Amino acid sequence: MIYLNGKFMPIHEAFVPVLDRGFIFGDGVYEVIPVYSRKLFRLNEHLNRLQHSLDGIRLKNPHSSEEWQHLLEQLIDYNDSDDQYIYLHITRGVAKRDHAFPVNVAPTIFIMSNPLLPPATALLSSGVSAITAIDNRWVRCDVKAISLLPNVLLRQLAVDVHAIETILIRDGFLTEGAASNIFVVKDNTLLAPPKSNLMLPGITYDVILELAVTHHIPHEVRQISETETRNADEILLTSSTKEVLPITTLDEKPVGDGKPSIMFNRLYTLYQDFKNTRMRDSS
Ligand code: PMP
Secondary structure (H helix, E strand, C coil): CEEECCEEECHHHCCCCCCEHHHHHCCEEEEEEEEECCEECCHHHHHHHHHHHHHHCCCCCCCCHHHHHHHHHHHHHHCCCCCEEEEEEEECCECCCCCCCCCCCCCEEEEEEEECCCCCHHHHHHCEEEEEEECCCCCCCCCCECCCHHHHHHHHHHHHCCCCEEEEEECCEEEEECCCEEEEEECCEEEECCCCCCCCCCHHHHHHHHHHHHCCCCEEECCCEHHHHHCCCEEEEEECCCEEEEEEEECCEECCCCCCCHHHHHHHHHHHHHHHHHHHCCC
16 A cells, blocks of 8 residues: 555555656655664654755645654555555645746655565675766755656666666765765774765664764764775665665775675674664564
């Protein structure tokens, strides 16, 4: 079951008019929220980021946090899996085609949920490949906009060479992945690019940095040059659906010794512990 504009229905019954501004202009924002054991992971943080994205496109939030929570919990109940990921999408609604904002038009609200499967264990033990590309996106990458054409084209460059992600470099510095955040490890220090308008502030990125603080893992939040990225001992990818993955090949060259290494193993274990104690504990 999905949710569309006030109703729950099977996805094959869900239709949006062709003049929806999401279809015409990509004029909307979205969120992806993991659900573990039927509980929403970091809901407040996701709703805060949604608010930031809505503010970024000057669209009024159609619901309070309590209303969102209620809608999402109903959708979780309608779906079978205990672990799900929710895709929540809001557009500026249906109006005669004109770039200017329409007046008094209701937004389109679409929410779906799919089973959330952890990354295959083979990927965790061998690591994954990534390539690099110039970050040619707009300068509001902090807004989780549905207009993802640059991300689609950049990610496809990786898919074309059987790699899993494209790591983006802007003006000589690492920004993020086409659909993930990227961390670099050098000399046992975890390096994270600082949040700015040039990257999406990942919810998983925040969890990883909190774990680094709590567990006294040496870390620095600072700009990371392309050269540092290429000479990294380890590279880690994070996202809500992929959690944390080791990138062991970059542009066909091994990262460090080409195997998942100490920092990945540590953070992966800490992330699983964090998830299991926060989300799986029924007490
Ligand atoms: N950056 C981009 C461009 C993304 O699309 C995503 C989410 N897929 C992320 C970072 C990771 O964000 P999160 O940890 O909140 O999923």
